[in-house]
Amino acid sequence: MQIRKQWRFLFLAMAAVCMTLAFVGCATNANRHNAASVVDFLYPDSKSPVVTPGIPLLTLPLRVGIAFVPGSGYGNSSLTEKKKMDLMKLVADHFKKYPYVKDIELIPTAYLRNKGGFSNLDQIRTMYGVDVIALVSYDQVQFTDEDFLSLTYWTIVGAYVIPGEKNDTNTMLDTVVFDIKSRKMLFRAPGVHQIKGRATPANLSEQLRLDSETSYGEAAKLMVENLDEQLALFKDKVKERPAEYKVVRTPEYQSRSGGGSLDITWLALILALGGASLWLKRRALPQ
Amino acid sequence: MKTPVVTLLLCGIATVVFFVPALGDAAIYDRDLIQGGEWWRLITGNLVHLSVMHFTYDVIALMVIGAVIELRGDRYLWLVYGLASAVIGLTIYITSPELRFYGGLSGIVSAAVVYLCVDGLREPGSWRWLCGFGLTLIAVKIGIEFAFGQTFLSMTESQPFVPVPVSHLAGACSALFVFVLTRYKRGIRSEFERRAST
Numbered sequence: 501m502q503i504r505k506q507w508r509f510l511f512l513a514m515a516a517v518c519m520t521l522a523f524v525g526c527a528t529n530a531n532r533h534n535a536a537s538v539v540d541f542l543y544p545d546s547k548s549p550v551v552t553p554g555i556p557l558l559t560l561p562l563r564v565g566i567a568f569v570p571g572s573g574y575g576n577s578s579l580t581e582k583k584k585m586d587l588m589k590l591v592a593d594h595f596k597k598y599p600y601v602k603d604i605e606l607i608p609t610a611y612l613r614n615k616g617g618f619s620n621l622d623q624i625r626t627m628y629g630v631d632v633i634a635l636v637s638y639d640q641v642q643f644t645d646e647d648f649l650s651l652t653y654w655t656i657v658g659a660y661v662i663p664g665e666k667n668d669t670n671t672m673l674d675t676v677v678f679d680i681k682s683r684k685m686l687f688r689a690p691g692v693h694q695i696k697g698r699a700t701p702a703n704l705s706e707q708l709r710l711d712s713e714t715s716y717g718e719a720a721k722l723m724v725e726n727l728d729e730q731l732a733l734f735k736d737k738v739k740e741r742p743a744e745y746k747v748v749r750t751p752e753y754q755s756r757s758g759g760g761s762l763d764i765t766w767l768a769l770i771l772a773l774g775g776a777s778l779w780l781k782r783r784a785l786p787q
Numbered sequence: 788m789k790t791p792v793v794t795l796l797l798c799g800i801a802t803v804v805f806f807v808p809a810l811g812d813a814a815i816y817d818r819d820l821i822q823g824g825e826w827w828r829l830i831t832g833n834l835v836h837l838s839v840m841h842f843t844y845d846v847i848a849l850m851v852i853g854a855v856i857e858l859r860g861d862r863y864l865w866l867v868y869g870l871a872s873a874v875i876g877l878t879i880y881i882t883s884p885e886l887r888f889y890g891g892l893s894g895i896v897s898a899a900v901v902y903l904c905v906d907g908l909r910e911p912g913s914w915r916w917l918c919g920f921g922l923t924l925i926a927v928k929i930g931i932e933f934a935f936g937q938t939f940l941s942m943t944e945s946q947p948f949v950p951v952p953v954s955h956l957a958g959a960c961s962a963l964f965v966f967v968l969t970r971y972k973r974g975i976r977s978e979f980e981r982r983a984s985t
Binding site for chain 1 (some may be wrong): 810812815817819820836838841843844845847848851854855859877881886887888889890891893896897900903904912913917918921924925928948949950951954955973
């Protein structure tokens, strides 16, 4: 009888411990946040008046700079300087094909000050000789929640068998293209990506880092696709609103592209030959 | 009445390429990408146009001249188009290393005009004289383009590119080659056979 009571007490105690662990496990969550904002970089002082943009003068072919805006400097981001350079190269390779882009300069983040604003961009313009800059900002949040499977892992199943953490990685990369001199935003394009994953607590950190890197890469690809669309829309906008965007084509720009073009004399000769051929054919037909 | 199938097809492709920018990007003659292995751009560059005016002039001209040739019952126009496309791309690649981008059907149009006129020289009557006059005009025209480096179109309207007269010359040479190949191959073959037998 005494032994049976002891067993019952032991069972209840274990159940209580399990319930407590389950509640604690489910209630525990953590998140990692890495962000760099264009607004924080360009308009750091909320007291100063908002910069009024002028009319941009786009001299083709353009020299374009690409830079990541500096982040807050905190957090354990997988977005290292090398990774940033790789992502910028992806964007640069995509845009080199356009005849109106002469050069694309990849600008290391170290050349941009935190909350540097347009004065910092003016320095970049002088240093690199770029007319237009594409500022890439990012915002990545990783949520980690323990769930019931986590408890199962600790109590019944052996290590590394059942993932015990739910991880969500949400990433947004955003490129904003500015004409530096006029302070005018030309166009912007975002790339948004989400990963829903699982991991054992033992490899949680590694999995989060991998998810982070993958998500940045995928968001960058989507951003490049969006950049293409936005660039096409911007070209139409420039044509429709010549008063808002001035475009100058340099002789250098024109000489880089060649066209097999016909002039009015070619067209006249062709029409004359076509007309004469028809007339002669009709005349030759038996009446 | 026959339908100028080959010309309609070529103009149709050029129209689709003009209105779908992604296709234009994939097809344009881009020297850097050709050097990177995308050799098809040597041929497909002819299908890309760089402005509305450029596209309109080239496609109207090709429609007219191509239709005339096909309605006259010619069977080798596809060969003129194909060979001219490749020769124009290659010639520009070799002779104009400063040119990164190229696009336009005008080289092929000039090939078609030369092909029609050379063929017309074999016919009797006023058509022969008209074709002879046409050929002379083409020769003078290409000479002027080489001498001054621009066409009348580029002088009257601001175009986002420079004219490339070598494309017209390459097209004309391709047309002559196809004409000799198709019209005189029997004569050449029989001449070889005659010499071999003697």
